[in-house]
Amino acid sequence: MQRRRTGLTAVALAMGMTATLAGCGSSGGSSEVTLKLVAADYGDSSANSSQKYWDKLVKEYEADHPGVKVEVSVYSWTDVDRKVKEMVAAGDAPDMAQIGAYADYAAKGQLYKVGDLLSIPVEANFVPQLTDASQTQYGMPFASSTRLLFYNKTLFSEAGLTPPQTWSELAADARVLKAKGVKFPYALPLGPEEAQAETMQWLLSGGGGYTDDVGAYAIDSAENIKTFTWLRDELVGKGLTGPVAPAKLNRADAFEAFARGEVGMLSGHPTLMQMATKKGVKFGMVPMPGIDGRTKATMGVADWMMAFKKNGHGKQVGDFLDFVYNDKNVLAFSHEYDLLPVTSSASDTMAGDQDDQDLAPFLDELPSAELYPVGKTSWAKISADIKKQIAKAVSPGGSPTGVLGSLQNEGIMADSAG
Incomplete structure (x- = not known):
């Protein structure tokens, strides 16, 4: 069941959905902007900690955006939601949080709308099954899976x-x-x-x-x-x-x-x-078996990215998230942790790649999947x-x-x- 990991970058870049980022990283002046992201750890050991994924991604981003620094703190799923909650309560909200739910922060007016952050091609590229489940304009799917x-x-x-x-x-x-x-x-x-x-x-x-x-x-x-x-x-x-x-x-x-x-x-x-x-x-x-046969719906899960307004870094956050959601990065994360892509173009790439056929049964379940009522x-x-x-x-x-x-x-x- 081991899959070859090579050859995906060229395919992803050829899709034409990679966000255009030229000239977007500067803060507009000589001062430097530091973005803080709190993220969940999808690894099961230090060897495959999500910190390594983010460190590599951030290094690539910062190389082309000298006016922006990104600091990523990764916590276990046991701690990450609580950590973000404590930071917000203390008046020290991160610029971005990648956790399990966002609706309570949105209801308090603490989050940017997705449309105010992402470029139109990136926002339109999310898998509809995931965005339909959110029922709000404040959460961006980051990782998904079915059962x-x-x-x-x-x-x-x-x-x-x-x-x-x-x-x-x-x-x-x-x-x-x-x-x-x-x-x-x-x-x-x-x-x-x-x-x-x-x-x-x-x-x-x-x-x-x-x-x-x-x-x-x-x-x-x-x-x-x-x-x-x-x-x-x-x-x-x-x-x-x-x-x-x-x-x-x-x-x-x-x-x-x-x-x-x-x-x-x-x-x-x-x-x-x-x-x-x-x-x-x-x-x-x-x-999954049902009472009398195959179930009409399986469970789907999506984890979410959100951006807090407190620090006023909406432009820089949007530029960074456009980069996060390009197909190269979406596929790299999906392959590292055997999860499903959250963008349509990356999903199409995965579905057509023979090296990804072990994930095909999970992709097949996504159209009929139901997610938590995260909205x-x-x-x-x-x-x-x-x-x-x-x-x-x-x-x-x-x-x-x-x-x-x-x-x-x-x-x-x-x-x-x-």
Whole structure:
């Protein structure tokens, strides 16, 4: 599954979508402007820290823009949202932040509009599925992914199994894997790291979701209650999710267990391919099973770039972000971390490159993907609440109706509070 990384730069530059930056970097006088960016770390070690990606990109940018310096501080996903929040509260907002949500800052009037920053070709080049999900003019997608069901080919072959297409088949496969001594027949990470993602994937596979057709919270819908009742009774309750309680299993730990060959099945994003390949685990990927067949929608995730108005560096920020979003840089980041490009031209390049065919199944899922309701100012709070509470719904004696109902009420109150 290893992919050749060469030859992409020439292809990207030939696309003709690279932003024109000549003469844009100067501050307009002899003084120098320093832009501060806080970014999330997508690496899993110091060897592939996102700091290295940003350092290289910034070095190239500054070489052509002598009037602008860019300082990038990279933090783990555990810390980055909190760090930006603390900086803003202290009156020391960065010029840019690349984190998970932006709507609460936009609602307070703290962010530049995207149209006031980017050149028209760059703004128009974002993947529509991602910009449609944001429903605001203040967030720029930075990285994206979709989810597929990963399964261990060796374990499935030894057990005589085929990949499941329905929930009943998934449970049946999990029972066989358990009987064969597989540690985690299906890994269900509902720990605090990323429980909102696993939750959303299951809600979608059950025909529900976090919101209804008009964007209002529908967390306690009949479909969602049915989904978590099934998880509680048919997977967790029957010991098919392994020795670690879902409440204590984080996504990173589940991925590491899969890379050790201890997991039969789990919902995963493209980064898991690299982890499993490095450890020699043979795996397959199929769309996430639904109640009676393939789900109508899978979960998509986008992380966001935003720009704060406080320092008044809108022109310089816009110039820098035009550079960030040229195809060469978008593809370099996507390849480094096995993520999907956020621009249409880079996506087209990836789709047509034979060296990128391992990502093709994830690209295929993007047109039908649904993203978090990131345009809602309440989403950051509700996401945090989901991380804290959702695992209770599948615990022994847990009440899906009660837990989902509580989250729904919190969503309504948060929306009312504005």
